[in-house]
Amino acid sequence: MYAIEKVGVLGSGSFGICLANLISENYEVMLYARRQEVLNTITVSREYAGQRLSDKVYVTNDLKLIADSCKLIFPVVSSSGFRDVMQKISPYLTPGHVLIHGTKGLDVTLLNDEIPEDDFSESRKYIFTMSDVILQETSVKRMGVISGPNLAAEIAQGLPAATVVASKYDDVIELAIQALKSPRFKIYTSKDLVGTELAGVLKNPIAIASGIHAAMDLGHNARAFLITRGFSEMIKIGKVLKSDMTGFLGLAGIGDLIATCSGNLSRNFSVGYRIGKGEKLKDILSSLQETAEGINTVKIAYSVSKYYKLRTPLFDALYEVLFQEASPYEALKELLNSPTVKDVDFI
Amino acid sequence: MVDINLFLRKRDIHQLYKYVVDDEEKWPIFRYNKKRNQVIQLVKKYTLKHFVENSSDNIHELIAECLYLEQIRIKEQPWRVDPSDEQEFWKDVKYKLKEIKNKSVLGESTKRLEEELLMKIIDRYAQEIAGNFKISTYRIATILVPFILSKIFNASIRIKNRKEYHLHKNKSYSLNDKVKVIGNIELIRKLSTKGTILLLPTHFSNLDSIVMGWTIRTIGLSPFMYGAGLNLFNMYLFAYFMGRLGAYKVDRRKKNQIYLEALKTYTKISIDYGVHQLFFPGGTRSRSGSIEKKLKLGLLSTAIDVQCENCRKNPENPRKIFVVPAVINYHFVLDAASLIHQELKNIGKEKYVTIKDKSGSTWNILKTIVKFFSTSSDMIISYGEPMDVFGNRVDENGVSYDKHNRPIKLFDYFSFNNQFLWDEQRNSQYTIELGERILKEFLRTNVVMSSHLVAFTAFEMIKKQFKLPLFDLLSVPTEEISLEREDFELAVEKMKTKILELYNKSELKISEELKGSLNDLITHGLNNLGLYNEKKPLMINKEGKLVTHDLALLYYYHNRLDGYGLEKLFDV
Numbered sequence: 025m026y027a028i029e030k031v032g033v034l035g036s037g038s039f040g041i042c043l044a045n046l047i048s049e050n051y052e053v054m055l056y057a058r059r060q061e062v063l064n065t066i067t068v069s070r071e072y073a074g075q076r077l078s079d080k081v082y083v084t085n086d087l088k089l090i091a092d093s094c095k096l097i098f099p100v101v102s103s104s105g106f107r108d109v110m111q112k113i114s115p116y117l118t119p120g121h122v123l124i125h126g127t128k129g130l131d132v133t134l135l136n137d138e139i140p141e142d143d144f145s146e147s148r149k150y151i152f153t154m155s156d157v158i159l160q161e162t163s164v165k166r167m168g169v170i171s172g173p174n175l176a177a178e179i180a181q182g183l184p185a186a187t188v189v190a191s192k193y194d195d196v197i198e199l200a201i202q203a204l205k206s207p208r209f210k211i212y213t214s215k216d217l218v219g220t221e222l223a224g225v226l227k228n229p230i231a232i233a234s235g236i237h238a239a240m241d242l243g244h245n246a247r248a249f250l251i252t253r254g255f256s257e258m259i260k261i262g263k264v265l266k267s268d269m270t271g272f273l274g275l276a277g278i279g280d281l282i283a284t285c286s287g288n289l290s291r292n293f294s295v296g297y298r299i300g301k302g303e304k305l306k307d308i309l310s311s312l313q314e315t316a317e318g319i320n321t322v323k324i325a326y327s328v329s330k331y332y333k334l335r336t337p338l339f340d341a342l343y344e345v346l347f348q349e350a351s352p353y354e355a356l357k358e359l360l361n362s363p364t365v366k367d368v369d370f371i
Numbered sequence: 372m373v374d375i376n377l378f379l380r381k382r383d384i385h386q387l388y389k390y391v392v393d394d395e396e397k398w399p400i401f402r403y404n405k406k407r408n409q410v411i412q413l414v415k416k417y418t419l420k421h422f423v424e425n426s427s428d429n430i431h432e433l434i435a436e437c438l439y440l441e442q443i444r445i446k447e448q449p450w451r452v453d454p455s456d457e458q459e460f461w462k463d464v465k466y467k468l469k470e471i472k473n474k475s476v477l478g479e480s481t482k483r484l485e486e487e488l489l490m491k492i493i494d495r496y497a498q499e500i501a502g503n504f505k506i507s508t509y510r511i512a513t514i515l516v517p518f519i520l521s522k523i524f525n526a527s528i529r530i531k532n533r534k535e536y537h538l539h540k541n542k543s544y545s546l547n548d549k550v551k552v553i554g555n556i557e558l559i560r561k562l563s564t565k566g567t568i569l570l571l572p573t574h575f576s577n578l579d580s581i582v583m584g585w586t587i588r589t590i591g592l593s594p595f596m597y598g599a600g601l602n603l604f605n606m607y608l609f610a611y612f613m614g615r616l617g618a619y620k621v622d623r624r625k626k627n628q629i630y631l632e633a634l635k636t637y638t639k640i641s642i643d644y645g646v647h648q649l650f651f652p653g654g655t656r657s658r659s660g661s662i663e664k665k666l667k668l669g670l671l672s673t674a675i676d677v678q679c680e681n682c683r684k685n686p687e688n689p690r691k692i693f694v695v696p697a698v699i700n701y702h703f704v705l706d707a708a709s710l711i712h713q714e715l716k717n718i719g720k721e722k723y724v725t726i727k728d729k730s731g732s733t734w735n736i737l738k739t740i741v742k743f744f745s746t747s748s749d750m751i752i753s754y755g756e757p758m759d760v761f762g763n764r765v766d767e768n769g770v771s772y773d774k775h776n777r778p779i780k781l782f783d784y785f786s787f788n789n790q791f792l793w794d795e796q797r798n799s800q801y802t803i804e805l806g807e808r809i810l811k812e813f814l815r816t817n818v819v820m821s822s823h824l825v826a827f828t829a830f831e832m833i834k835k836q837f838k839l840p841l842f843d844l845l846s847v848p849t850e851e852i853s854l855e856r857e858d859f860e861l862a863v864e865k866m867k868t869k870i871l872e873l874y875n876k877s878e879l880k881i882s883e884e885l886k887g888s889l890n891d892l893i894t895h896g897l898n899n900l901g902l903y904n905e906k907k908p909l910m911i912n913k914e915g916k917l918v919t920h921d922l923a924l925l926y927y928y929h930n931r932l933d934g935y936g937l938e939k940l941f942d943v
Contacts, residue, residue: 027788095788114775119761120783163773165761165784165804166797192803194796195787 026195030054031203032094034109035101036062036083037314038073038176039126043098046179047203048080054090055083058101058109075180091116096124096199098170099154102315103129106154110161117162124168124189124200125154128224129317130324151265151324153221168196169217170204171224172275173283175290179209186210188275190220212275219271222262227281228292228318229325229342230254234285235296236345236352250338251285257336259370261325264332269370292318305346322346337362387552388591391560395506398593399567399646400617404504410640414497418629418636419490430485431471437492437627438464444624452604460495464488489629496633502596502619509616513588516581550582553818553880554754556590558767559695562757563592565769566691567645569674570595572752573662573697573813574651576704583649583699584616586752596641597649598670635673642677642692652809658714660707660927662698662813662934671760671809672802678760679785679798686782686791691769694762694805696755696812700882702822702899704927708906711927715845753880755816761801762808814879814934819870821884825896826928828862829854829909829917831941833925845923854917864889865940873935900928 028051033044036057044053055077057063062072063085070077077083084090090097091113101109106127117123131152152160158167168191179185189200189211197213204211214220233250259272271277284290288297295316298308305319326343329336341359344350395401403410426433441461445453454460467488475481562568572583580597587595599618619637622630642648650670653663674692681689704710758764763771763779771779784801785791832854837844867885874881884895901908906921908928919925 027790029788115777118783119779119781120786120789122787160774163763163777163779165801192800195792195794199787 026199026202028096028199028202030094032056032090032097034087034090034097034099034113035127036066036072037100037102038075038180039174040100041073041075041077042174042176042179043100043126043170044081045075045078046206046209047098048078049206050203051080053078053081054094055081056087056090056109057083057085058105060085074177087113088116091121095120096122096203098124098126098203099158100126103127103131103154103317103320104315107131107133107157107161110157114162117164119163119165121162121164122166122168122196122199123158123162123164124170124191124196125158126170126174127154127317128171128221128228129154129315130225130321131157132320132324151328153218153225155217155221166193166196167191167217168193168200169221169224169276170200171220171280172212173279175283175287177289182208184208184210186212186275186279188212188214188220188271188279190214190217190271190276192217214271214274214276216268216271218266219262219268220274220276221271222265222267223258223272223274223277224280225317225321226258226261226325227254227277227284228316229322229339230258230281231284231290231292232296232299232316232318232322232346233338233342235288235290235293235298236300237296238288238293239297239300240352240356242356247285251281254338255281256368256370257329257334257338260334260336261328261339263370264328264334291316295319299345300352304349319346335365387589388556388560390591390593391563392593395593399644400504400594400596401506403596403641403644403646404502407501407503410637410644411494411497411501413640414501414633414636415490415493417640418493418497418633419486421632421636422489422629423486427482430489431468431475431481433628434464434468434485434488434492437629438468440627441625448624450602450624452601464492492629493633496625496630497637499622500619500634500637502617504594504596504617509594512616517585549749550586550589551749551751552586552589552754553751554697554816555756556754558765559693559754559757560591561767562693562765562769563647565767566693567642567677568592568595568647568757569642569670569692569694570647570649571652571694571696571809572649572699573817574653574656575660575699576656576701577706578701579651579656579699580649582750582752583697587649592647595647595649598638635669638670639673639677642674643680643690645690652806656706656710658710658717659930659933660704660711660714661930662817663810664934666806666809668802668806671805672799675760675798675801675805678781679793682782682785683791683793686786687780689781691765691771691781692760693757693765693769694760694809695757696809696816698753698755698813698816698818700751700753700818700820702749702820703902703904705903707901707904707927708921708924711923714927715842715923751818751820751882753816753818755812758808758812760805762805815877816880818880818882819874819885819932820882820899821892821896822900822928823896823931824866824870824885825863825893825909826900826925827932827937828866829859829919830922830925830929831938832859832862833919833922835941841926845926847922849919849922852919852922853912856911856915856917859917860889860893862941863893866937867892869937869940879935 030052031047032054033040033047034056036055040055044055047053057066063083066072066077066083099106099109131154132150155167155169158164168189170187170189172187174185174187185208187209189197190213191197192215201211230251233254234247237247237250255278258277259269262272263269284293288294291312291314295308295318299305322339322342325339329339337359341355345352345355392398422430422433438461445457445461471481471484471488474484559568570583570587572579580599594617596617596619598621601620601622604620621634638648648670652666652671654667657663678689678692756764759771759781761781761784763773765771771781773779782791833852834844837847839847867889870879870881870885873879884892897909897911901924904924906924908921908925909917909919912918
């Protein structure tokens, strides 16, 4: 048993609050809320994003206080704000801290639109997972990721769920198990950090595709077609981004795909659904309260695919629909007309 | 009476820097060696303790396995250096092991007997591994070797410049004119008094350990300890000097657990004692000619463990280990042809090439030395930035800093919530990360020389011309290969521009020729590339075209710039 005193959670979105409540079953939690109005709302009402906050959760916007009080911290802020938060907390972090993030997105701070063609190094020089960002910005070495089919709304209702904690360090995994132990939350472990991160990231575009499909009402066969081919393309992209395949085959990959592609609880799925119903992306974006990570991921995955000359017709079609205003019907037609290839070509 | 040592020290003209610690008796290696017997006792004690704590029920099997492997080794790979009583010793072990077995069948307790036998084996290994540094041998070697080498060097300069004899007549060139040492030397010198230095060079040539030994002295550090392959001790001349110059013996044939643990314990104790270490983390010489892509993590893992232990003992101010990567840069490697041949055989047929290596004889090594020092070709030893075992920058007081220049407490890496934790898995992951960091530092520390640049450019152009897979390309008859001088110049220019760009981003270092004109760069490169290899890897023929006599050799020298993604320049 590790001597955990308090646990920090950075990010007060729906998953942040869900995680804070879950951990509070075992330890006191310090929850970081970046925006003042959110902090005020939570402090007054003890409720946010449709969830009631446990009494053992203390909300603050003081990162120093969190770093000083908590040696185990779960950052779950959106990928676009992740680097910023890491930069802010970095002065208070030491190699004695352990970070386990739950952000299913990529950081592209260094990437303008596309990967420069004449650049020598591969795309991982520009495209970072959240663990890369932690390494770049802080002195923390011991880190991990928590990922899987963890729709916050269901966990908040007390429904059972499973997740995977991946880290190269056994002690990080042990700490996560100790902090998250719960009769309704089953934890699995993995050593494939990058694979688990990328699986969680790359499944988001497929969730958008599923949403579009649902709006178009194309039937179960077509949905299975989309998910399976999407999975195959995810692995192809993951591989060139230097990840193992094991992360994709578990809860963070297949598991999360099944959850987010089957229902409308996922933000990415909802975005897809609205696109499928004919709404414009910019209108949807302006109405969203929280980030739909998948939109950015489509853009990045598309660049990576082009850079490495991969064959990813589904990701290409998604890119065209989202950013080039192609009609979903046209994109679907193109997908069906793409050349016949081997079913499983990633093993 | 004339003090011969004082005399020898006065004659010392090859040292660029004064010794950091002048009093030889205060040198860590000297003090360590004075305690040689105590050290051996400690190795025995800790190695035994390790097995008793971790596999007390399996000591019989442990010895049996060791015996089995040793018997195979004695039969299949006997060496001249092996002691004459080997057969006898292991026969005795076999006999005793049988006796123990018989007793245990009768229900008697055999634990003590097993431990005694294990101790006997550990003792034998510890005696073999431990070096025997002799200050007198060290003094003689440090005078004699540079003296002879500079004589060869001076003579060759005079012969080569016969026409300008008057210019060189009264000049005495020292090795410093030939071997350039670059890097943050002052910091390394200061750190040598604050903790243990782990000097980790790349490994290309047989000359490397001699060269590194020489530069360590040039920059005024006391001698380093280093693990030398036992095969080198097969040669009388080397055997005589090496042990006395601080080498301990590493026998790569012995893969049994008892030996490996004894070896690990020996290095652990010496690192802990503060004896600076020289270690080639690549293991053997690079077969492909490229900078190491994978490291042997053995010694690095020992370093992490010692650092961990030191943090436990003294959380606030632990004794530190400083890692200094270094890259040795040559224009030619005498055995390049045989090395690349082994590499190609390795990757081509997936056939393991044994350690039997023709180039390893005394004669061959001496030949390399003479050839090297009688050419005008120079050598650059580039020291990388010193860091702690986590890759953090350190200042002259040995304080570690994170990326934002905030001081770091190493204890934090080994603890959670201020509780120290011994965790082997965590330490082994730290070791992997240290290895990765060192590989990156190698690339940054590497000095691009003119010959590397022309070799890389020419090979990439040939590759593009033929568009064949590597092995097919290498079997193209050399008569069919030629490059137009003009095209070559253009390509070299493109390469030079890119390399300067990388240099400005501190992603590599460059030699002086890269700062001069394109023409001089090409001439210098072609003159120096593979200078003493039997077949020229690249030359200009009568028609003014670039041709090769050995494409595999050109490939070898080309590989030196592998790892920067420069081949993409030739994609278009």
